[in-house]
Amino acid sequence: MTLVGQSVHLLHGIHPAFVVAVIPTLVILVHLVPWLVDPHGLRSFPGPLVARFSDLWLGRVAQQGHRSQVVHKMHEKYGTFVRIAPNHLSVSDPAALQVVYAHGNGSLKSNFYDAFVSITRGLFNTRDRVAHTRKRKIISHIFSQKNVLEFEPYVKGYVHSLIQQWDRLCADGAKGLQGDDGESGWRGRDGRVWFDCLPWFNYLAFDIIGDLAFGSPFGMIAAAKDSAPVAKSHEQGLSVYGQDISKCETVSIPAIKILNDRGEYSASMGVLPPWLRPIVKRYVPWYNRGSDAVQKLAGLAVAAVAKRLASPAYRSDLLSKLQQGKDEDGNPMGRAELTAEALTQLIAGSDTTSNSSCAITYYLAGHPNVQRKLQKELDEALQSEDDPETSFEVVKNLPYLNAVINEALRLHSTSGIGLPRIVPEGGMTIQGHFFKEGTVLSVPSYTIHRDREVWGDDPEVYRPERWFERDNDAIQRTFNPFSYGPRACVGRNLAVLELLVIISSIFRRYELILEHPDEPLSTREGFLRKPLSCLVGMRRRTT
Template identity: 65%
Template sequence: MLGSLSLLYQNLDFKTTIFLLVTTFILVHALPYLIDPHGIRRFPGPLIAKFSDIWLGVVCKNGHRSEIVHEMHKKYGPFVRLAPNHVSIAEPDALQIVYAHGNGALKSNFYDAFVSIRRGIFNTRDRNEHARKRKIVSHIFSQKSVIEFEPQVRLYVGMLLKQWDRLYDMALKNMSGTEGDGWKGEGGRLWLDCLPWVNYLAFDIVGDLAFGAPFGMITAARDLAVVPVNQETVMENYGTKAEVEVREIPAVKILNGRGEYSMSMGVLPPSWRPLARRLPWYKKGLRDVETLAGIAIMAVAKRLATPTDRVDLLSKLQEGRDHEGKVMTKEEVTAEALTLLIAGSDTTSNSTCAIIYYLARTPRAQRKLQKELDEQLGAEDELVATDQQVKRLPYLDACINEGLRLHSTSALGLPRVVPEGGLTVLDQYFPPGTVLSVPSYSIHRDPKIWGEDFEEYRPERWFERDQADIQKTFNPFSFGPRACVGRNLAFLELQIIIASILRRFEFVLQDPDQKLETREGFLRKPLGCMVGIKRRDTL
């Protein structure tokens, strides 16, 4: 059919060809709107979004999807049409329906754009395959298993604190780093951008847990990782000590590029994607996807070539069994390790940076947290807080949760396809095949749940508001059977990191009105956070 049309256009004059192309384009987009196969024409939204996926594609490429979708909800109400077949629902009650256990809804083809080595637990859309993978992976992140990873987490938090201690001592002498180091001493404080440092911390922790060795970023104070020049050669020689040609890359930068590419590609129709990959911006993003996969391939290959009895995520992945007693293939293990690298580094670093920012911007909350830390941990000599210590710190949990509410690292509405039989959400029926999503960014700013001061960082609200409403609305790790399997580890990391850092240092912003600038790929990431650090007199 397409070949016949192409031949037809070749035999027509230029003006006629242009006319036919434009007419075809209009019909392709107008007819579905007029026919309205999913019965969603009644929902408001941007005009272009009703006819084409282009609107959402441009929004995603510009890096502020959650904020813009939120503005659309403020303009149009709780139901907003984001694309010809996609409706966003900004109501807390919708969360329990769209993402519920047993409702039959599947992940949309959005997730196909996140597949690189092979499908993992995150981007698997088949229900049975996901159940198989989840059975293998979920036990790794049980509360009991997570405690086994505490020593590695504490090790690298301690390394970060010692690096900041070293720089702080130099800052007191009014010294500064060389150009590119990004730190200086001024006014009795160490001034630095905390984002790169928490990136180094998160990458070294997940490197140790997922691959058996850190990337060495904290020690080097630099964004670096090693990847093979030829990935296929490494895959062919898994488990051997064959020499491999490698190169260094900026892993954090590559990870950011991969997230933006996959997000933007995922909202395009599958038929458009081959063409989009030829465009310069998308071509660069595709290279980032391939390069990031190389980090996992290289790290897993190195680990498998050197057998060890240490307990970490990779060893548990290798030992895991599905319901038939089968283990994962090496390719599957590598794909899951890549997922752990992405999820375990970016989410932790983004959240840590945001929480430090909000505490620096809110001195009252910072002092209250430090009072709790001093009272509960003050007499103990450990530089880094332990799991047992952070369990008894309710205000710490409130500070973390309030940061995750305002800066949900996964802020967008994750798309789900309505199953056979349809789905009724808030008295609105959606037929099979419709794509629905509930944006965390928006429901985390619902004044009915959080109060009229919902834009303020106020941890006290976690003790004042109706807990039932909070529990049904707070969604930092998604909800239902496809929720983040690593949430126990992620929260433990944040507890230890924030408790240890805030116990040792106090933070201020250069400008009290300084905003936390962000850019959103799949995750919503801070672009930087310059803070003034002072070692506390109590230590």
């Protein structure tokens, strides 16, 4: 029990007036005493005044949805080291990546990740080193380049479905028509169709990962609608594991919205002290709604896995490979663990792909010269290809395509926050500063992706050419879209394949411009930075 919890317990039964007088004093002492004692030696580091005494500053920043940008401004104000919580230092030094997140350094994930646990701990939110090693041995081979290539037909199939929908929109838009397909309104003007492309990227990403992780798509592209079945009861869904799915009651939910709500909730809850989490979860409506989103998203995985395992047909997908995986003792995953890992793949494989695809499209639509240069490269490389969706093998080594994608990932930084790690026994040294065991350190990707020494004097400008002009070694050490070290994104190979196929297929076939070219890409951040919309005008290319 924490000091606050013990104090509240002791005050139980005492006169209310005395409690009202004492509690504020206790709250002040709880925050002031650690600052005075300074157990981790962080008092000398600058940062927002409230953040030096309380986790509430970072909690408020996370809840407002722009953490990466706010922390970046703090680094611009204070320098390389910024104290963003009483025991959390943000470090904007690219070289710190290889210290804080390195293989074998002994650092562990902080209790921030406890807020992301729903069914049971998965590879992403497991903090125990032994448990993580076991899980990674089972899962990592699934995302080898060889296995990922087996998933390419699924990716291309749904890209093809998206292109069919967009071809129809282009044809109707060229006639000056307008309509409302599900949740995506559009109108024809000036020979183009004008619409928000973000929902379509959401549908595409969810259908791809739904098929790979659960054996069937959610049907979002065809319906142009955010909808997926969720189990009413987790226990019931798990109990019919591999049996008749009709025994598992389901209802439809807006899965994309629920996923966004869950990310914002967990990322905000995770920066609060553990003793405060159950209190805000119960009494603060915003957190209460977020908790509901966590349960609904878990229910989606429960229902989808139950349905998939009830089918006797074998298919090569993520879930079948998770079923086949065994730890070093030859033991497969239990059903709850299997469902949790499938949920992890759904979350990681949908949000990142849709966010990144939208951001890349935004930058290309806003830079016509870059778009034309990319299309010239694609036309030359794909002149003998007849299918509208491109092949990974053909486009994977196209230099300008890769630069276009990487430059957008650098600027948008889908995973932009500094991922917190606990300094292990023996401490760490960064730029001559020694940090004691138990200190929490993080390196924000959003900020190091704007380091002028690495990227030049125009880091806020979208300019793919910098990838051919700058020191490649420095760029590779700093570019961090998938994190670094043993806890880096295990699905990186699949993400790269998806982005290369999606972006090359779309811009080979269409020409896009922004409806409001002077407006920045509006975002909101939970664990990931999510575009809120991307209004474009599109028409079929004539080559």
